[in-house]
Amino acid sequence: MVEPLELGRFISTCRKEKNLTQKQLGEELGVTDRAVSKWENGKSFPDISLIEPLCQILDISVGEFMLGKRIEPEHYQEETEKAWIASLDEPLLYKIQMIIYILGIAAVAVLQVPLFSHGPMCVNIICWAVWGALFFAAYYLDKKIPERKLRYSNPWIEGVFSVIYFLCYMLWFFLRKDEWGTLPMSEQMSLWAIIVVGLIVGVCVRVFLARKKRRSAV
Incomplete structure (x- = not known):
């Protein structure tokens, strides 16, 4: 959203x-000229119910109002998209x-089907297509949404998803390691200890990095 003073100037x-006076504009909107003066000086913001009629009177689009400037028709979609992204809290x-x-x-998860199963070709093709769509969606959002450092700075989110990623990997590992059950109990316990320690260290590192990014993002 544009700064109040910049919007007021617009x-x-x-x-x-x-060729309207503040009083004339106020009369058309049902407000006082003092209210219009406050808008133009950046001291207040028009009520949301007045935005559309105000735009109609001034012959501007709502997108131009939100940006506080005129938008060329060929750049309208790009500029309004930038305004929407910038307004994310x-x-x-x-x-x-x-x-x-x-x-x-x-x-x-979807990628496991074509890589490790022996299903029909059509199923594998569908899985590859779904994987491509999911990967592209994640990549697009990560690149398009602003404040990347801030998004990666929540310790709870980073910690929880570190655990989820780790558990997904371990599930994939155990499902494909038939020899695990043949190991002696002592070796299994040792491996479990290594796994738990690795999980704790991984989560701690992610949380530490998240806190560090948060300090630099604020």
């Missing part, structure tokens, strides 16, 4: 282009980051 410019950015992680996990 409203003032558009009003003058229409911190909780929503974290939710998007979780979606990116989930898409990545789903892509890895």
